[in-house]
Amino acid sequence: MKCDYCQQENNASDDFCTHCGMPLGQWYYLENGQEQGPLSSSDVLTLYCKGQLTTETILYREQHARQTFEQSVLYGYAQKWHILEDDATYTQEEIQALQLDENTNVFVEGMQESLPYNQTILFEKPVLEVPSVDWFYQKDEQWMGPVQADSLLTLYLQNEIVEDTLVRNGQQEAVSYASSSIYPQTLEWYIDQGKKEDAGPFSTEQAVAFYVQQEMEPDTLVWAEGLEEWIAFEESALMRFLPEEMPVEQMVQPSTKQPFNKWKVAIIALSVLLVTAIGVDVYLWRVKANHMAQVEVSEEQLESDINDLQDEIDSAKEDLETSQKNNKQNKKDLETVQKKPKKSKKRHRC
Numbered sequence: 620m621k622c623d624y625c626q627q628e629n630n631a632s633d634d635f636c637t638h639c640g641m642p643l644g645q646w647y648y649l650e651n652g653q654e655q656g657p658l659s660s661s662d663v664l665t666l667y668c669k670g671q672l673t674t675e676t677i678l679y680r681e682q683h684a685r686q687t688f689e690q691s692v693l694y695g696y697a698q699k700w701h702i703l704e705d706d707a708t709y710t711q712e713e714i715q716a717l718q719l720d721e722n723t724n725v726f727v728e729g730m731q732e733s734l735p736y737n738q739t740i741l742f743e744k745p746v747l748e749v750p751s752v753d754w755f756y757q758k759d760e761q762w763m764g765p766v767q768a769d770s771l772l773t774l775y776l777q778n779e780i781v782e783d784t785l786v787r788n789g790q791q792e793a794v795s796y797a798s799s800s801i802y803p804q805t806l807e808w809y810i811d812q813g814k815k816e817d818a819g820p821f822s823t824e825q826a827v828a829f830y831v832q833q834e835m836e837p838d839t840l841v842w843a844e845g846l847e848e849w850i851a852f853e854e855s856a857l858m859r860f861l862p863e864e865m866p867v868e869q870m871v872q873p874s875t876k877q878p879f880n881k882w883k884v885a886i887i888a889l890s891v892l893l894v895t896a897i898g899v900d901v902y903l904w905r906v907k908a909n910h911m912a913q914v915e916v917s918e919e920q921l922e923s924d925i926n927d928l929q930d931e932i933d934s935a936k937e938d939l940e941t942s943q944k945n946n947k948q949n950k951k952d953l954e955t956v957q958k959k960p961k962k963s964k965k966r967h968r969c
């Protein structure tokens with residue numbers, strides 16, 4: 620019987636090659652219950668190296684009992700790894716520790732041809748055990764990096780990368796930042812209160828709510844773990860959590876305009892009331908004038924008309940007074956609104 624490995628002739632009754640020691644005869648193995656083969660010893664070892672057979676795979680040789688690969692005579696060969704053009708022998712752990720280039724050709728004893736390192740079972744394990752710590756992110760369809768995970772957090776807090784930005788860890792598959800393992804599920808924000816003590820920590824929702832309630836300005840400084848320095852609210856990741864119906868002008872308004880606008884609203888409201896009051900007065904005088912034109916020059920009639928007009932004037936005066944009262948009430952209300960932010964600011968001071 621000819622040895623597939625060294626091509627030397629052996630006796631038909633030989634179980635192993637008398638020249639090289641390889642098991643002689645054809646091998647078969649089970650894959651999903653299906654018999655695969657026949658294969659030479661060298662072929663079986665190649666499949667094991669490629670990961671297509673495992674130590675648990677059932678295999679058998681003609682005229683031999685079924686066994687697992689680990690129980691077979693071939694398993695001993697599979698423990699002896701070689702690097703092409705290198706006489707040394709390595710165990711699986713030893714050769715993996717060398718962190719060979721992925722194109723380096725390797726083989727186990729008994730294999731006819733070597734394989735590139737990255738096509739063998741050696742390749743996957745070190746990648747999983749030593750994941751790259753360097754991250755890359757996409758900007759304008761270009762990959763940027765490498766950067767540390769912390770730097771990605773900083774970029775995120777500064778609104779330079781967003782939830783949908785594609786990121787990848789080393790050569791691993793790209794995913795959105797929000798679905799990556801390093802996306803911050805919760806953030807703690809601090810709000811600068813000028814000379815007062817900084818307020819916080821607040822959740823993203825809380826911080827955004829303060830802004831929506833106009834208790835913060837676009838240039839109010841905020842900070843969260845991961846930022847090197849305080850940044851303006853409008854430059855932070857918080858901007859993206861604003862409700863959609865938030866009026867655009869409020870987002871871009873300089874802070875100094877806020878109190879001014881409250882006064883503007885108050886002045887407009889007062890003006891409207893005043894104009895209405897004057898309008899009512901003018902109208903009544905017109906009604907009176909019309910009356911004058913229509914009345915006959917009867918003194919009695921005139922006296923009666925004057926009385927009627929007097930009633931109308933009194934009624935108009937009452938209306939005017941009511942308007943003025945409402946006016947005062949509105950002014951009060953506006954003043955109350957004005958004071959609210961101050962009150963609530965005290966509430967969230969630490």
Ligand SMILES: [Zn+2]
Nearest residue numbers: 622625636639
């Ligand atoms: Zn042989």
